[in-house]
Amino acid sequence: xxxxxxxxxxxxxxxxxxxxxxxxxxxxxxxxxxxxxxxxxxxxxxxxxxxxxxxxxxxxxxxxxxxxxxxxxxxxxxxxxxxxxxxxxxxxxxxxxxxxxxxxxxxxxxxxxxxxxxxxxxxxxxxxxxxxxxxxxxxxxxxxxxxxxxxxxxxxxxxxxxxxxxxxxxxxxxxxxxxxxxxxxxxxxxxxxxxxxxxxxxxxxxxxxxxxxxxxxxxxxxxxxxxxxxxxxxxxxxxxxxxxxxxxxxxxxxxxxxxxxxxxxxxxxxxxxxxxxxxxxxxxxxxxxxxxxxxxxxxxxxxxxxxxxxxxxxxxxxxxxxxxxxxxxxxxxxxxxxxxxxxxxxxxxxxxxxxxxxxxxxxxxxxxxxxxxxxxxxxxxxxxxxxxxxxxxxxxxxxxxxxxxxxxxxxxxxxxxxxxxxxxxxxxxxxxxxxxxxxxxxxxxxxxxxxxxxxxxxxxxxxxxxxxxxxxxxxxxxxxxxxxxxxxxxxxxxxxxxxxxxxxxxxxxxxxxxxxxxxxxxxxxxxxxxxxxxxxxxxxxxxxxxxxxxxxxxxxxxxxxxxxxxxxxxxxxxxxxxxxxxxxxxxxxxxxxxxxxxxxxxxxxxxxxxxxxxxxxxxxxxxxxxxxxxxxxxxxxxxxxxxxxxxxxxxxxxxxxxxxxxxxxxxxxxxxxxxxxxxxxxxxxxxxxxxxxxxxxxxxxxxxxxxxxxxxxxxxxxxxxxxxxxxxxxxxxxxxxxxxxxxxxxxxxxxxxxxxxxxxxxx
Numbered sequence: 001x002x003x004x005x006x007x008x009x010x011x012x013x014x015x016x017x018x019x020x021x022x023x024x025x026x027x028x029x030x031x032x033x034x035x036x037x038x039x040x041x042x043x044x045x046x047x048x049x050x051x052x053x054x055x056x057x058x059x060x061x062x063x064x065x066x067x068x069x070x071x072x073x074x075x076x077x078x079x080x081x082x083x084x085x086x087x088x089x090x091x092x093x094x095x096x097x098x099x100x101x102x103x104x105x106x107x108x109x110x111x112x113x114x115x116x117x118x119x120x121x122x123x124x125x126x127x128x129x130x131x132x133x134x135x136x137x138x139x140x141x142x143x144x145x146x147x148x149x150x151x152x153x154x155x156x157x158x159x160x161x162x163x164x165x166x167x168x169x170x171x172x173x174x175x176x177x178x179x180x181x182x183x184x185x186x187x188x189x190x191x192x193x194x195x196x197x198x199x200x201x202x203x204x205x206x207x208x209x210x211x212x213x214x215x216x217x218x219x220x221x222x223x224x225x226x227x228x229x230x231x232x233x234x235x236x237x238x239x240x241x242x243x244x245x246x247x248x249x250x251x252x253x254x255x256x257x258x259x260x261x262x263x264x265x266x267x268x269x270x271x272x273x274x275x276x277x278x279x280x281x282x283x284x285x286x287x288x289x290x291x292x293x294x295x296x297x298x299x300x301x302x303x304x305x306x307x308x309x310x311x312x313x314x315x316x317x318x319x320x321x322x323x324x325x326x327x328x329x330x331x332x333x334x335x336x337x338x339x340x341x342x343x344x345x346x347x348x349x350x351x352x353x354x355x356x357x358x359x360x361x362x363x364x365x366x367x368x369x370x371x372x373x374x375x376x377x378x379x380x381x382x383x384x385x386x387x388x389x390x391x392x393x394x395x396x397x398x399x400x401x402x403x404x405x406x407x408x409x410x411x412x413x414x415x416x417x418x419x420x421x422x423x424x425x426x427x428x429x430x431x432x433x434x435x436x437x438x439x440x441x442x443x444x445x446x447x448x449x450x451x452x453x454x455x456x457x458x459x460x461x462x463x464x465x466x467x468x469x470x471x472x473x474x475x476x477x478x479x480x481x482x483x484x485x486x487x488x489x490x491x492x493x494x495x496x497x498x499x500x501x502x503x504x505x506x507x508x509x510x511x512x513x514x515x516x517x518x519x520x521x522x523x524x525x526x527x528x529x530x531x532x533x534x535x536x537x538x539x540x541x542x543x544x545x546x547x548x549x550x551x552x553x554x555x556x557x558x559x560x561x562x563x564x565x566x567x568x569x570x571x572x573x574x575x576x577x578x579x580x581x582x583x584x585x586x587x588x589x590x591x592x593x594x595x596x597x598x599x600x601x602x603x604x605x606x607x608x609x610x611x612x613x614x615x616x617x618x619x620x621x622x623x624x625x626x627x628x629x630x631x632x633x634x635x636x637x638x639x640x641x642x643x644x645x646x647x648x649x650x651x652x653x654x655x656x657x658x659x660x661x662x663x664x665x666x667x668x669x670x671x672x673x674x675x676x677x678x679x680x681x682x683x684x685x686x687x688x689x690x691x692x693x694x695x696x697x698x699x700x701x702x703x704x705x706x707x708x709x710x711x712x713x714x715x716x717x718x719x720x721x722x723x724x725x726x727x728x729x730x731x732x733x734x735x736x737x738x739x740x741x742x743x744x745x746x747x748x749x750x751x752x753x754x755x756x757x758x759x760x761x762x763x
Contacts, residue, residue, distance in 0.1 A: 049445025153212025173214020321370025502593025686741020
């Protein structure tokens with residue numbers, strides 16, 4: 001049962017009962033019995049994306065969990081030192097469940113694992129996921145509040161916790177979002193998460209969107225020393241991260257009666273907001289802080305401090321134990337881990353520490369409760385061999401923007417540090433010189449914004465070139481090995497569009513955004529198949545390069561560029577100069593790879609289709625737009641992509657929210673809607689099947705009511721599903737999905753899902 005935001009907001013107690021009735025059990029489904037047999041794996045990138053935090057189980061050696069902001073949770077396989085994804089069963093209509101806000105374990109049961117998922121504070125969808133088998137299967141429970149896995153507050157945590165003395169009791173602290181504001185606060189379950197009720201005595205949040213809400217919850221397990229076995233933990237702490245809390249200093253609260261009542265813990269630093277908190281075996285609650293800032297991202301966190309609270313004395317006395325002195329820093333402290341078996345052993349990590357634009361984050365380690373600290377980065381070596389492309393061009397080695405720290409409770413030398421690009425791992429933490437390497441084998445969180453698989457040329461036959469979010473892009477010479485370098489000359493933030501000359505694949509073009517350098521270049525051209533690049537000599541009319549799309553003629557002589565912030569332009573001199581053309585701004589564009597003179601453009605909001613048959617010199621509107629969102633000749637507005645097959649002159653396919661359309665006459669005349677396809681979010685072409693004359697087609701969409709990835713070897717007459725319910729890999733059926741077949745190998749397809757997935761089949 002799907003609960004509306006309005007009904008939940010007004011009737012909290014009824015919501016809890018309805019939530020219990022709407023529980024769903026999710027089990028791995030059987031693979032489709034018919035059709036080709038497909039094997040799927042990640043294209044090896046080795047880094048990228050944000051890993052905000054990790055947790056360890058105190059009862060089982062090597063049992064760690066990691067959460068990511070957009071691509072699910074993972075469990076560590078100690079035997080292989082690799083990570084196992086836990087969200088690949090997620091159906092496409094619940095793709096938001098790949099954003100993991102918080103994770104928790106039952107400290108008394110190594111089989112139980114929990115997480116709360118949801119993408120952003122503005123999305124009312126949140127889901128409690130409970131597992132009794134270490135994340136192999138999950139039960140789902142819709143929740144009546146929003147959560148922000150991909151928000152700027154993702155550093156905080158963990159805000160979901162299990163009572164160590166009574167495993168059926170769980171607490172969760174919400175965000176501070178205006179969405180579902182009446183349900184913001186602290187929530188409690190007494191039956192393992194099957195039902196939830198808001199804790200009425202916990203102080204109300206401001207509900208103004210400031211800060212991250214309830215930052216963390218911690219149980220003082222030892223406070224039950226005089227209670228009967230099976231009693232809930234008496235003393236609980238919870239921290240609040242909001243603007244109002246920072247201004248008042250009311251950031252830490254305590255319950256001494258198992259959550260029935262809550263009182264402020266006096267003595268917290270004024271103007272500061274908490275990030276993480278953990279209780280160590282020495283009887284202290286350790287906390288990391290930073291000064292409140294409306295922008296919570298690592299680039300804006302500053303004035304960090306580390307404190308500890310004596311929770312055994314009865315007075316909750318505070319001590320400032322900030323590394324390098326008590327005065328505020330230009331950076332924040334975020335990550336925190338305590339060793340549950342070694343009193344006074346604690347690590348913290350910085351966030352937002354820059355030196356002339358270079359992140360110089362570090363981990364500090366103390367074995368005396370914060371009296372003294374060791375700067376780990378000062379005597380550390382960093383091994384980038386798992387993702388050599390991530391090396392900085394200036395040669396500076398850095399952990400990146402840190403997220404969290406984790407100490408192995410069974411091995412004092414084993415530790416992790418997470419960041420906005422990697423999981424770092426060391427196995428000699430206690431030594432004077434520490435060695436760190438990427439420890440995220442299996443965690444592929446890079447977000448591909450564009451994918452092409454070029455045809456061979458006399459120099460190479462690269463399987464894949466990808467435009468990436470946040471780190472420009474990669475040219476893969478082998479999908480099983482991370483590339484040595486990323487796109488350079490120029491560097492960029494996002495590569496939003498790629499294309500290559502279909503009759504001369506040595507020529508590749510890209511456009512995107514460039515947030516990292518003062519000299520802005522929004523596009524580049526490669527003359528050697530993506531091995532090296534040269535920036536366009538001119539940005540044309542684009543001021544920011546946002547929303548860029550690019551297409552290049554089959555012979556490589558003409559480039560068409562459609563940007564969000566500028567008129568559409570064309571160049572016949574490799575981007576040295578540009579001429580405006582009468583194509584609507586931000587139109588979808590594509591070149592007819594077999595007809596070197598022809599370009600197509602689709603004005604998505606109006607549903608207008610244009611074509612040029614003279615390399616962009618003149619353009620023709622090929623349809624009349626109806627009064628509403630539709631075309632006179634059958635092609636609707638608001639499509640997701642237009643694409644053309646190799647070797648088929650004049651053929652165009654349009655991927656639409658309501659189906660798949662085909663035109664075989666260079667965009668002129670009517671479009672034919674393909675039967676059975678109910679929605680098409682992306683279409684790609686690959687090598688034709690043996691004996692077939694038409695390229696294999698790969699569709700991310702819905703056919704006969706089932707969303708998935710499909711293949712056709714007979715020009716779309718029939719389709720077979722090639723992914724499976726238990727292996728959907730996230731982000732299936734996305735708007736404007738990026739999917740392409742390989743023109744060099746039949747049966748091979750690439751798609752942007754949990755990272756870039758490659759599917760292969762010999763039949």
